[in-house]
Amino acid sequence: MGILNKLRMLATAPLLLLFIPALSLADPLPSWNDGTTKTAIVDFVEKVTRKGSPDFVEESQRIATFDNDGNLWAEQPVYFQLIYAIDQVKKMAPQHPEWKTEEPFASILKGDRRKVMASGKEGLMKILAATHANMTAEEFQSNVRDWLNTAKHPKTGQPYNKMVYQPMLELLDYLRANGFKTFIVSGGGVDFMRVFAEQTYGIPPDQVVGSSIKAKYEVRDGKPVIIKLPEINLVDDKEGKPVGIHQYIGQRPIFAAGNSDGDYQMMEWTTAGDGPRFGLLLHHTDGEREWAYDRKSHIGQLNKGLDDAGEKGWTVIDMKNDWKVIFPFDKK
């Protein structure tokens, strides 16, 4: 190498160094450790967005669906919506003296969670009817908003809508920055999630799909209202998830993310389509920073999904090793 070229190299080297921190800052997934999981996600997004690539997907077809409980926010010790319902029963109890002897309300008021659980599906429907139905949609929204502003998680002391996964927030942003339309597809209640989904996840109400109860429209004292009825409309779980996607979104996603066997059919439906597809399965492996649970858990059971992920080509997130940070409030 001539002396002139050497000089040129020396002159450009500091310039190159200047670019390195800039590139690091531009990492769209800073809370994800480098490794096969992060690489698989980035490789997929790059290939479907690269014009001229054989795997290029038009923006109108870049549909990504995310489960909520245990996937975007935590779900331990029990689903947060159930905690909401129990808190509401306690709050409403003074207006319902009959609940002192009526199950499952009596056990809720005594704090006997085991007996509440033993009341089964019938008990759950009674709790649902008392706390989610026979009121206007606006009253329900206002109750949920009040609860989110005051209730605190028993372990972290944080509001429930802060118990969201920082790496997933980054993933949602990253997908949207690449032309994806992001949806929630959850077994949780759609009206419940819509109260906070836009502010928390950047997902507007019409892009939230969830379980729902029936509703009716009526004009009360000259004022039109939507009344929530104590009758199931859609159970958006397991086989119900592809059905919910069909009814609400109307096209098959190319990217689906879940964490439990309740998401199995959504991921199966998504990844069985033609062309490039991505299935992302979150495995809760971090008993220290979050919770560790899978095959035998009563909440968010993940059994069949773990068995079949390899064969289905799904990418499994090992929470403990793949995530630098769990919750936003953990960030230094």
Place this chain on the structure above:
Amino acid sequence: MGILNKLRMLATAPLLLLFIPALSLADPLPSWNDGTTKTAIVDFVEKVTRKGSPDFVEESQRIATFDNDGNLWAEQPVYFQLIYAIDQVKKMAPQHPEWKTEEPFASILKGDRRKVMASGKEGLMKILAATHANMTAEEFQSNVRDWLNTAKHPKTGQPYNKMVYQPMLELLDYLRANGFKTFIVSGGGVDFMRVFAEQTYGIPPDQVVGSSIKAKYEVRDGKPVIIKLPEINLVDDKEGKPVGIHQYIGQRPIFAAGNSDGDYQMMEWTTAGDGPRFGLLLHHTDGEREWAYDRKSHIGQLNKGLDDAGEKGWTVIDMKNDWKVIFPFDKK
């Protein structure tokens, strides 16, 4: 005025003239005649989008809903989806020899429309089951696509998805250019409309709300499919429209457009909300270029809406006088 100022005016006048054609070209609603209807629409859009205006509405709340039949596309001589169903029965007849004697199929095959209509709701459910259910969602979509590519309207000889209203296409574009999210909310079948809504109206599948039948998910020979079932899920008409909006969109629109009493509750629900609201009612008054019908029509009956539009503050489009052009193929 001094000579200098006169000279200045003469110098700038041609410049001003140069701007006039530019402004005319920029008219976002060129197929609408100038008048109170067009002015009302433009005034509304300008006030809700002007930052600092007391009527300013955040983009996330700029939800606009449009009925489809008779509002975005024509609906005469009968709803186009019914023509689709009748065409499908004729196409499927060779595989169903029993239809020669089974009503309402026998009357369809004989071309006896009066007798088909006389079969009522029960007959309609049989036609629906035969042509819309017991097949995969993909098979249905493919059938509708084939039909749109081949069937022609009996009066104009045009494909049905060309029988759309040019002024409404401009209005949809104008609203979207001003940060509105546009939705269809129709009594028509959601799976039927989703086949053409994106290409025809620029409305993606997840922003189409309509009547629907139930569906189930299953894995057939190792291949996941959605099967359409012969069972009503939602009738998105009259009181069903605000319910459909609640279930699918999850927030109250600020702008609603319809043309029949089937849209009454959607417009009532929309315009009864707080803050600026807009109700737009299309009155079919043009028997020459389109069809003239209202209070006594069996299709798209508009009676109560006409009575109450004034009191409700809804803007009524007089098709004959407000629209320069009806269909895109009418354009010179």
